[in-house]
Amino acid sequence: MKTTTVLSALAAAAAVNATPTATLPLKARQTELEPITATGNAFYKGKERFFVRGIDYQPGGAAANVDPLADPEVCKPDIEKFKKLGINTIRVYSTDNSKDHDECMNELAKAGIYVVLDANNPLYSINRDDPHTSYNAIYLQSVFATIDAFAKYPNTMAFFSGNEVIHDHANTTLTARYVKATDRDMRRYIKERKYRKMLVGYSAADVTENRLQTADYFNCGTDEERSDFFAFNDYSWCTSNFVESGWDKKVKNFTGYGLPIFLSEYGCNHNVRDFGELEALMHPNMTSVYSGGLMYEYTMEPNEYGIVKIEGGDKGNRFDQTGKRTELQPEFNNLIKAMKEFPAPKGLAGASTENKASKCPENNDHWIVSSVLPEIPEEALVYFKEGAGKGPGLNGKGSQWAGHVASKSPSNPEGATDGSGSDSSGKDSAAPRGSSPMLFVSGLVTLVTLAGAIAL
Ligand SMILES: *[C@@H]1O[C@H](CO)[C@@H](O)[C@H](O)[C@H]1NC(C)=O
Numbered sequence: 001m002k003t004t005t006v007l008s009a010l011a012a013a014a015a016v017n018a019t020p021t022a023t024l025p026l027k028a029r030q031t032e033l034e035p036i037t038a039t040g041n042a043f044y045k046g047k048e049r050f051f052v053r054g055i056d057y058q059p060g061g062a063a064a065n066v067d068p069l070a071d072p073e074v075c076k077p078d079i080e081k082f083k084k085l086g087i088n089t090i091r092v093y094s095t096d097n098s099k100d101h102d103e104c105m106n107e108l109a110k111a112g113i114y115v116v117l118d119a120n121n122p123l124y125s126i127n128r129d130d131p132h133t134s135y136n137a138i139y140l141q142s143v144f145a146t147i148d149a150f151a152k153y154p155n156t157m158a159f160f161s162g163n164e165v166i167h168d169h170a171n172t173t174l175t176a177r178y179v180k181a182t183d184r185d186m187r188r189y190i191k192e193r194k195y196r197k198m199l200v201g202y203s204a205a206d207v208t209e210n211r212l213q214t215a216d217y218f219n220c221g222t223d224e225e226r227s228d229f230f231a232f233n234d235y236s237w238c239t240s241n242f243v244e245s246g247w248d249k250k251v252k253n254f255t256g257y258g259l260p261i262f263l264s265e266y267g268c269n270h271n272v273r274d275f276g277e278l279e280a281l282m283h284p285n286m287t288s289v290y291s292g293g294l295m296y297e298y299t300m301e302p303n304e305y306g307i308v309k310i311e312g313g314d315k316g317n318r319f320d321q322t323g324k325r326t327e328l329q330p331e332f333n334n335l336i337k338a339m340k341e342f343p344a345p346k347g348l349a350g351a352s353t354e355n356k357a358s359k360c361p362e363n364n365d366h367w368i369v370s371s372v373l374p375e376i377p378e379e380a381l382v383y384f385k386e387g388a389g390k391g392p393g394l395n396g397k398g399s400q401w402a403g404h405v406a407s408k409s410p411s412n413p414e415g416a417t418d419g420s421g422s423d424s425s426g427k428d429s430a431a432p433r434g435s436s437p438m439l440f441v442s443g444l445v446t447l448v449t450l451a452g453a454i455a456l
């Protein structure tokens with residue numbers, strides 16, 4: 001137990017045992033956020049429906065690969081900005097499972113902010129070019145250690161089992177079995193380690209040709225195999241409205257889907273960014289199917305989606321995110337304004353309480369993967385009993401080539417095609433994938449192959 005946890009525990013104990021004062025019990029309660037749960041197609045905070053009204057938080061971008069929650073000098077000034085923005089959730093792409101996060105997580109909890117974490121990082125992830133080999137015990141140890149590192153915080157809302165691993169070539173759908181197996185294993189780990197229920201799901205790329213199949217894939221099969229939610233990235237709203245952006249169709253297509261859905265990234269930047277998306281996301285047009293979204297993104301990086309610029313950290317390089325924060329206008333104030341103007345609706349807002357499995361998608365030109373999941377690698381079973389142990393952090397030896405501890409299941413179960421099938425070049429026109437920083441899985445692999453080195 002680290003200092004801040006002890007302190008808040010003491011504060012809580014004092015609130016119960018000592019002579020009560022007017023302020024102490026209130027303070028203690030502020031840090032005890034109620035965990036977020038999922039029922040049917042919606043999230044709940046206690047009995048209240050919960051909408052994700054958040055921002056993607058990745059100071060330094062994917063290239064820096066820094067954990068902003070491991071350094072109070074980084075997170076604290078940003079949490080002040082988060083409070084100003086009025087958000088209730090952040091997504092963090094890189095977290096170091098060998099480090100302590102007490103201070104940042106506690107500050108976020110005090111601000112009423114939940115955290116959604118990517119359980120993968122560039123060195124410990126499923127490799128799109130070799131998913132079978134990279135789904136191995138060394139990889140799972142890192143994923144499970146990340147769960148261990150964050151399970152104790154009440155404001156850990158959810159984990160992403162993968163980010164945009166399935167992409168716009170049909171052969172990338174072959175990774176889906178391994179990402180879904182990881183998703184399944186994460187849920188089992190949370191259960192067997194007797195942690196409170198934390199949600200696990202996938203964050204999909206903005207690809208029209210396989211978005212619906214991906215959603216169905218992650219919600220089909222046994223209860224153990226099915227995700228707790230589905231999320232996708234969407235950049236189609238550019239100086240737009242509900243109909244022009246095609247969001248009306250994205251509501252129609254997902255109507256009846258049995259899990260909560262939210263946008264894990266939104267916010268086209270080809271336009272004046274007034275974040276009109278929020279009006280639609282909080283409107284009855286959408287709330288019976290969607291549970292909000294995360295605006296991409298907090299810091300200004302070379303791809304130009306940020307609303308805050310960080311400059312001049314001590315060490316003056318991209319790994320140092322402690323520098324001065326400047327709010328970028330009009331975007332920063334526009335987001336504050338949108339958050340105020342379009343609050344979360346009250347009540348159920350059309351949510352369905354029925355938790356319904358999807359039918360597994362059939363194979364076609366765009367979807368060529370079997371729904372039979374690989375068994376967990378035998379060497380990873382010990383983690384369920386004994387825990388994952390110390391996490392390797394963000395700079396370990398990496399897992400992608402640790403094929404000796406891979407699953408014994410066949411890499412190509414009967415019935416699946418061999419991956420040489422046709423590929424699709426179709427994409428949503430507004431998606432900024434060319435300059436996207438989110439593609440670390442394949443992007444890094446290419447980089448590593450070219451450089452012939454594992455270190456970033
Ligand atoms: C997938 O297909 C694309 C386009 O045809 C190709 O460039 C890539 O090498 C293929 N990847 C694998 C793993 O087969």
Ligand SMILES: *[C@@H]1O[C@H](CO)[C@@H](O)[C@H](O)[C@H]1NC(C)=O
Pocket residue numbers: 208211246249250253
């Ligand atoms: C909605 O589903 C239809 C039929 O499956 C598909 O053709 C269309 O591209 C989908 N639209 C969106 C926006 O996903």
Ligand SMILES: *[C@@H]1O[C@H](CO)[C@@H](O)[C@H](O)[C@H]1NC(C)=O
Pocket residue numbers: 241242243248279280283285
């Ligand atoms: C709700 O949907 C209607 C009809 O599709 C559309 O005209 C309207 O602009 C939408 N409202 C919002 C707030 O997006």
